[in-house]
Amino acid sequence: AAEFVLPTFTAPIADIAGGDITLVGTGAPGSEIEIVINGEVVGTAVVGDDGTWSFPATLPAGDYELALRAVDGSGTAVSTDPFTFSLAATAAAPTLDAPVDGSSVDSGELNFSGTGEPGSEVEILDGDVVVGTAVVGDDGTWTFSTTPDAGDHAYAVRNRGDSEAAASSSVTVAEPAVAAAPAVNVCQEPQPGIDQGDTYIVGVCEWLTRIAKRLGIEYFDLIGVNPQIENPNLVYPGQVINLPPR
Known part of the structure; x- marks a missing residue:
């Protein structure tokens, strides 16, 4: 008779979340193994020709005691020593509240926000590339900027360690605005006007205070003989103004 081989359990060991999992181990090829979890037989698995077996199970987060049972050559059921393992709680799926799906935004900084399981880490993806992460705060919200x-x-978000996105948003970012050319300051090249005695032809970049100072006349006298000028600070090149007696 073939030598009896006590089955073993190899996975999962730790650091996985509760839910749909697969128990894996080894044993004698062709033998049938009973899977005992927390003292109850939950199913059986047949060891393959390669000496391995697997068993799918749905287990919530918590602590578990696993034992394997097989029948030896004499027909006696033999159980392994119990093995304990824990499954972590599955973090709630994150949401992506901003930017809104289908939105168009200006160039520059783009702000993201959503909700998730407090303390969990959220990955933000652009296509298949992770562009950043955010930790969900105690209030259940997270933010990120890029x-x-x-x-x-x-864009999409998922809990770190997950392979599937939990939420997504398509966004179009506009081209950066082209800066306007700087305005030309016509006063960069002032040209004095022409003194005609009783009148004066305004030059480039001149106003009444400058004209009065240049001609050595009183500013208020110059205003007094030019009642037609509503704004003393606004005269134009080529404009003819009156001059007071000198």
């Missing part, structure tokens, strides 16, 4: 290139972006 400055994307112009164009269409397919």
Whole structure:
């Protein structure tokens, strides 16, 4: 008779979340193994030709005691020593509340926000690339900011360690605005006007205070003989104004 081989349990060991999992181990090829969890038989598995077995199970988060039972050559059921393991709680799926799906935004900093399981870490993806992470606060919210290139972006979020996105948002980022050319300051090259005795032809970049100072006359006298000028600070090149007696 073939030598009896006591089955073993190899996975999972730790650091996985509760839910749909697969128990894995080894044993004698062709033998049938009973899986005992917390003292109850939950199913059986047949060891394959390669000496391995697997058993799918749905287990919530918590602590577990696993034992394996097989029948030896004499027909006696033999159980392994119990093995304990724990499954962590599954974090709630994060949401992506901003930016809104289908929105168009200006270039520059783009702000993200959403909700999730307090203390969990959220990954923010642009396509298949993780562009950043955020830790969910005690109030159940998270935020993140980045400055994307112009164009269409397919953003998504997921809990760190997950392979599937929990929420997504398509966003179009506008091209950066082109800065306007600086205004030309016509006063960079002032040109004095022409003194005609009783009148004066205004030059480039001149106003009444400058004209009065240049001609050595009183400013208020110059205003007094030019009642037609409503704004003393606004005269134009080529404009003819009156001059007071000198």
